[in-house]
Structures are given as C-alpha cells and as structure tokens.
Amino acid sequence: VSANTSALAQDLAGIVGPRFVRSRPADLLTFAADGLPTHRAIPACVVFPGSTREVSALLAHLHAAGVPFVARGAGTGLSGGALAEAPAVLVALTRMARILAVDPANRRAVVEPGVVNATLARAAAPHGLRYAPDPSSQTACTIGGNVAENAGGPHCLKYGVTANHTLALEVVLAGGEVVRLGSASGEPWGPDLAGLFVGSEGTFGIATEITVRLVPLPPTVRTILADFTALRTAGEAVSRIIAEGIVPAALEMMDQSAIRIVEASIYAAGYPTDAAAVLLVECDGRAGGTAADIARAEAICREAGARGVRTASSAAERERLWQGRKKAFGAMGRISADLLVQDTTVPRTALPDVLERVAEIGARHRLRVTNVFHAGDGNLHPNLSFDASDPEQLERVAIASREIMEVCVAAGGTITGEHGVGVDKRKYLPLVFGPDDLGLMDAARGAFDPSGRANPGKVIPADGGRAWGARGPA
Amino acid sequence: VSGTVPAPLPAAATAVAEDVRRAIAEGARLQPRGAGTWWTDLAPGARALELGALNDVARLEPADLVVTAGAGCRLDALAARLAAAGVWLALDPPGSAARTVGSVLATGGAGPLAARYGAPRDQLLGLIVVAGNGVPLRMGGRVVKNVAGFDVAKAVVGGHGGFGAIIEAHLRLHAVPASDRSLAWAGSRRDVGDAAARVLAAGAAPAALEVLGPPLAHAVLASDGWALLVRDLGGTAAVDEELAVVAGAVGRTLRKVDAAPEAPWHAWRRAVGAWPVLLRIGADPAAWGDAAALARQHFGDGLGSSVTVPRGTVRVGCAAASSGTVSALRTEAARRGWPVVLERANASLRAAAGVWGALDPGALRLTERLRRVYDPNDVFAVPLLP
Numbered sequence: 001v002s003a004n005t006s007a008l009a010q011d012l013a014g015i016v017g018p019r020f021v022r023s024r025p026a027d028l029l030t031f032a033a034d035g036l037p038t039h040r041a042i043p044a045c046v047v048f049p050g051s052t053r054e055v056s057a058l059l060a061h062l063h064a065a066g067v068p069f070v071a072r073g074a075g076t077g078l079s080g081g082a083l084a085e086a087p088a089v090l091v092a093l094t095r096m097a098r099i100l101a102v103d104p105a106n107r108r109a110v111v112e113p114g115v116v117n118a119t120l121a122r123a124a125a126p127h128g129l130r131y132a133p134d135p136s137s138q139t140a141c142t143i144g145g146n147v148a149e150n151a152g153g154p155h156c157l158k159y160g161v162t163a164n165h166t167l168a169l170e171v172v173l174a175g176g177e178v179v180r181l182g183s184a185s186g187e188p189w190g191p192d193l194a195g196l197f198v199g200s201e202g203t204f205g206i207a208t209e210i211t212v213r214l215v216p217l218p219p220t221v222r223t224i225l226a227d228f229t230a231l232r233t234a235g236e237a238v239s240r241i242i243a244e245g246i247v248p249a250a251l252e253m254m255d256q257s258a259i260r261i262v263e264a265s266i267y268a269a270g271y272p273t274d275a276a277a278v279l280l281v282e283c284d285g286r287a288g289g290t291a292a293d294i295a296r297a298e299a300i301c302r303e304a305g306a307r308g309v310r311t312a313s314s315a316a317e318r319e320r321l322w323q324g325r326k327k328a329f330g331a332m333g334r335i336s337a338d339l340l341v342q343d344t345t346v347p348r349t350a351l352p353d354v355l356e357r358v359a360e361i362g363a364r365h366r367l368r369v370t371n372v373f374h375a376g377d378g379n380l381h382p383n384l385s386f387d388a389s390d391p392e393q394l395e396r397v398a399i400a401s402r403e404i405m406e407v408c409v410a411a412g413g414t415i416t417g418e419h420g421v422g423v424d425k426r427k428y429l430p431l432v433f434g435p436d437d438l439g440l441m442d443a444a445r446g447a448f449d450p451s452g453r454a455n456p457g458k459v460i461p462a463d464g465g466r467a468w469g470a471r472g473p474a
Numbered sequence: 475v476s477g478t479v480p481a482p483l484p485a486a487a488t489a490v491a492e493d494v495r496r497a498i499a500e501g502a503r504l505q506p507r508g509a510g511t512w513w514t515d516l517a518p519g520a521r522a523l524e525l526g527a528l529n530d531v532a533r534l535e536p537a538d539l540v541v542t543a544g545a546g547c548r549l550d551a552l553a554a555r556l557a558a559a560g561v562w563l564a565l566d567p568p569g570s571a572a573r574t575v576g577s578v579l580a581t582g583g584a585g586p587l588a589a590r591y592g593a594p595r596d597q598l599l600g601l602i603v604v605a606g607n608g609v610p611l612r613m614g615g616r617v618v619k620n621v622a623g624f625d626v627a628k629a630v631v632g633g634h635g636g637f638g639a640i641i642e643a644h645l646r647l648h649a650v651p652a653s654d655r656s657l658a659w660a661g662s663r664r665d666v667g668d669a670a671a672r673v674l675a676a677g678a679a680p681a682a683l684e685v686l687g688p689p690l691a692h693a694v695l696a697s698d699g700w701a702l703l704v705r706d707l708g709g710t711a712a713v714d715e716e717l718a719v720v721a722g723a724v725g726r727t728l729r730k731v732d733a734a735p736e737a738p739w740h741a742w743r744r745a746v747g748a749w750p751v752l753l754r755i756g757a758d759p760a761a762w763g764d765a766a767a768l769a770r771q772h773f774g775d776g777l778g779s780s781v782t783v784p785r786g787t788v789r790v791g792c793a794a795a796s797s798g799t800v801s802a803l804r805t806e807a808a809r810r811g812w813p814v815v816l817e818r819a820n821a822s823l824r825a826a827a828g829v830w831g832a833l834d835p836g837a838l839r840l841t842e843r844l845r846r847v848y849d850p851n852d853v854f855a856v857p858l859l860p
Contacts, residue, residue, distance in 0.1 A: 187785075245652070436609050
C-alpha cells in the first residue's frame, strides 16, 4: 500500500468511519473481479458509504484529489463494469440497502442502491405487487447495479427491462453534487435524464435513491416445458408464439449441453437429457386468459415439432422447472474452471440460423458452447467453458467471442442485450456504431461527468469515437 | 463475416444533415416539422426543417414485431400498413391522425394506452437523428433488448426537436389482438375518482384506464358529468376477465354508458388534440384529483381534462393561457414533485413559458449541458426552457 493510497484511505475513513474502508491487499483481492472471468483489477481501496451524504462527501473529496472511482453493487455483473484499477477507488454500495418506501396506492417503491432485487420483490408481494425485472442473479444482484446495467431477466419479455420500471433517481455526480432525475410519476421535468442514466454503467455518477414502478402480481401463472429434438424447430416455435400475439411472461430456451449440465447437478429439474433443446414457456394473468394462452403455446410447440410438453401442475413443480433454468449458470461452474457468459440480441426470426452458426463457431474453436437464454426477446447467452489459466484457451475464447458478435450483428442484432459493455465489449461497439455515434455518447457522458472520473475506461472504446462538438459550415 | 461495419445511414439522413449544415453556414435557425398539425406555427425567426416527405416504411418485419418508419410517416397511414400485416403500434397520442411518427416521438406524449404500453420512449428501439452540428447519427438498434452503449435516444424522444431532428425510427410492434373492448361509466367527480381507485386496488391492469372531465366526457361519450373510460386488448378470454374485474370494482355507483370498441378513443384523440393550449402534469397516480384541482385553480374549467390514472398523467386544455399562469401552476406543482410540460401552445406562449419549467438547479444544469452536446451550433429554434 503506497503512502498516497494510505493517506487517501485515511481521508476516506474520516468520511465513512474506519470500519468502512478496506485497503489491505488481501481484502482488495476480494474485489478484484466481478462476474466476468477474463479480467481482474485491484482498486486502491474499497469504501462503503452508508448514506447519500457520505457518497457526496466521498466523491467531492475524490474530485478535489483528482482520483477516479467505480461504483459497485453485488459484483455480479458480467461485463467487467465494476472493476476498478488503482488509483481508482471502489465505492461499494452494499450498506445502502434500505427499502425506503413501498407505496401500493401509487404502485411504486423507493429504495437505496444496495437493495437486493429479490428482497424488493419480496417486500412488494404482501401488497399484491412485484418488481418485474428479474435477472438470473436476482437473489444477489442489487437494484443500483440493475440501474447501471439496464438489467433484464426472463420476465422482461412481457414486463420490460429496468429502464421501463425506473421512474426517478437521486444521483451523486462525480464532483459530489446531488441531483434528482425524473419524477416519481415517470414524467420527466425536461429531457429524460433518468432514462439516459439507466444503462450508463456507472460512468454518469452514482444512483443513491431509486424510485421504481411495481406491477400487480398475476393471479394465475402457468408454466410448460416443451421438449424438441432440434434447436431449429425450438427456435421456430419461439417466433411463432410471438408472432401469434401471445405475450408469454417468459419464453426461455436451453440447449442439450445446458440440459445435461443441469441434470447432472444438484439443481436437476427433470429435463429430458436426450432433447436437443427445451423451451420453458410461462404465461400469467387471469385464469381464463392464461389457460387459453398456455394451451395455444403448447399447440404451437407441438405443431413446430415438440416431442413432448410437460405442464407444471403445482407451484412446487413450477419452481423446479425454473430452478434448472435459473441455476444453470451455477451448474455450469462444475464443468470447467471458468465460464464466459456471452450476451447478444438478434431478431427473433434469426434465432435458428444464428444458433447454428454459434454452434459451428464453438466446434471450430474446440470450445464447449452452452446456450441458456431469453428466446422470446432474441437475447442469446452462448456460454463458453474454458480454463483462464491457459493462455491458448483464452485466445480461442476471444476469437470465438468476436465471431459470435459478428454473426449476431450481421443478422441485424447487437452486441449486448442486458449485460452491458463494461470492459469486455468496448472493442465490439464499433460493430454497431460509427465514430460519430460514439462521439456523441462520449459527449453525453461528459455532460454528467466532465472530468471523466466516474468508472473510467468503460463502455466507449478509447479510440472509437470521433471528437464531438460544433462544426463549421459544410 | 469479418469486417462487419455499422449499418449504413439512410440517404435521407445525409440529405437532412446537408440542410442543417447549410443553415449553420447561413446563420439560420431551424424548427423540425412533420405534417405541421401539432405545432402549427414556427418560432420567430426560424425556418422549417421539413421532414414530412420522409414517409417511407423502410422495413417492416411482422414476425419480429419491428418496423422502421421515416419521421414523416403519418400515424394513420402507418397504422393501415401495419394492420395489413397483422401488427400494430401502441401509440395513441392526442391530435390529428395525420400526425407523424417524428412528431409523436419528439413531443414524447403518450395517449391512454400508456397505462399498459408506456410512453413513446417505451415503444422506441432505435433512431436515426441529425444533431445540431449537422452530423447524422445512429442511436439504439432494431432489436427489442439492447444495452450497447449509452441510451442517447432518450434525450431526443420528448426533446421537441431541440435535441436533433428525427429522420427514422425503429419501433416495437404488437400482434393485432383478438379482442378490443371498451367500457364506460359516468358520474360525479368524486364517484368516478373513487371507482378508479377501486379498480387499481382490485389489481386490475387494463390497457387504458382514463378519467375524463365533463366537457371532454361529453365530446367523447355524449355523457354528462365525469366519465371513466376503460379499454382492454388481448385474447378474448383475457379481455373479458379483465373487464369483468374492472366492472366489479366500479360497482353500481356510476351510470353505465355505451362505448364502442374504438370510436371513443378516436374521439378522445381528436378532442384533446383540438385544445390550443395543452398542459401535461406528471402527478402521483393516487393524487390525480389534487392535480386536476390545482390546474382548475389556475385555468378555470378550461376546455377539459383527462387523466391516465395508472400513470398519474393529468392533461388539461384551454383556449389560451398566459406564461404567468403556466409558470404559477408549475411552481405549485413542483412543490408536490409534479412536472408540467407545455405539450401544445402557439409559438409566442412556447417562447414565453418554455416547453419545460420549474426544473431544480441540478437538473437544469444537466439539461443545458446536454442541449449544448446535442445541438452545439444552437441551430434548433425550440424554446425548451422559459
């Protein structure tokens, strides 16, 4: 620990209290990675503020010292967005975990950024409400992190992503100034500043209070599992369900690799291990409409070639079907040292072709590719299993990842649907945006953080953007 | 597929970019204009940046539920084109059916269907925009889930043209539903308000749940007093069940009024769109009655009011207003945390009152900085702030 860092840590301890600053190398290692296995970074120190006032004082102090900072929630992000390299300070928001209000009459809640997603969902339930975005990491990930990443989840197909559920924000800007973005009704005061902030991956400031929309809990939920002998026919069923106007609450796909991994784990859900793919279709709403939708979805699956369809007949069985899906990533941890969870979105009709191309890329680079994903949104998660201690494997993973990105972009898709750009995907951003597009993004970030000290080195590629500003005559 | 580059910009973007750069060279200021039906006049000294001819539907993929439409596409023409393909766009803003896609996105105002489907921002997947330095840009994309880069389109939607000229939009669609039914009731202000609250408390989430003040209720439903107008869309069984829950919650305190499936909603768009001055208050859903009363204190009964109950959006209309009155309402509303957007007005009221107002100092500073980012040459003559 350098003398400078030590002095800084002491200053920060003066703001939050000595218990809430960590700077010993062993402690810092705990924060060297998030959910992205290919990158690591050691921050100068980690500080745990307990209030907006402390966050503001911290950022003002770092501003005066010219020190960059990175906000972090639960560290479950999958694009390396929460990595901080010294001299950057990591601002961990896990102490700010209070649910400040649940307001059933206005169907909204106000929370601190460290509130865990599933905790909010549980707090809303007694009021007949829920917080809809449900990332797979919902038992660990925080609402602040969800806002930073514009997180999705299986049920975003029907209910929308974090941006659709964020009404207002209290934000501390990089200089320590506290601003309020948006209003509790969702109507902006001016430009949609809250909308701009959601998905800014910690580069615009730190959200310290978040007002979210809650939706009524559905009276009925019905879930089926359809079993296909080919990925292509499963993909076709997805397109047909959507095109027919059924809006499932969730429409998830797992390929054979995912099924077998789950079935060999403690999360076994009774999926058919000889299936090429399974589709998990969930419909919710009132009883009659839900029954009609799920019956039609089942018929479409059968017409598309499903070998069998299993209906969850109880809440427990539904839980079990979902457990296999939600814990698939955990189960994958057993089969290789490391797992890169890729994330792209393609037009739904392109799913069958893209899945074949992804399989071909995996085979060519001798990588096990496992697909567990939000098929209804066209949001793919090809997961690459590898050993990060082997540079040759790392190289193959990098090449395969780029090829997967290129295939998805060429199909009309994009390079990330819900995990964010972080450090991992900066290099791919020029596949979808030109230098001016990126120049404007960088300038918009500059309106929030002129000093560029909030989560530096993330999202915009270092050499990707063209300088933005007033232009002379043509 | 190595060497993939970003999708090329449409030719229209390049042409409009040239118009903007020419205006910069001439020291002229521009007001983006579509059909010219919403803001019917130009800001003093501004010339129109005509976008009405950009009415091409460049791509329609019904199976993917995505359309790419030019900013100048009229809503009625687009709706017909979509209907023929079995899909529809969940936007029902006030105003003429000739309003354009660009106009609706620029003003950011939703209609009653926002109760379920959200505002225009929620229908948008991506944009092609010409910024105020004459540079054409891509924002977002054509897929339904996308977090690649910052969501810079958010400032353009609802930016009233002050954050760039919209050239083309990629929009989310829905399959045409099997059933589309509406129900309506009339009664006193208090009974209608209580009934709306009971509907929400019952956990109902119909596609639209709108309270109409007396003059509007008469124009839309030929009913007296206040009205509760409800719509649901979807599968036949789902719609019947949802409306049964709504009707059960409403109970017998209100008079039932006949409501055709679509006609009252078209009438709503025409009637609200005819108000020369239209203010939109973002109130708390449970306090919309207070917001409507506050507006009445400042504007009297005016031409009418309409409330999208689940969102707390209160619209009030009047024949004319002074900037002082708008400002006074904004100050009072801001104390309660409610923004007030001047959704429609003539050029002189727009200039005097601003489209927005009563921003807190932090939000105001960010707004001014962002405006300079999106329009660094200050070429767009849009009076966003008073």
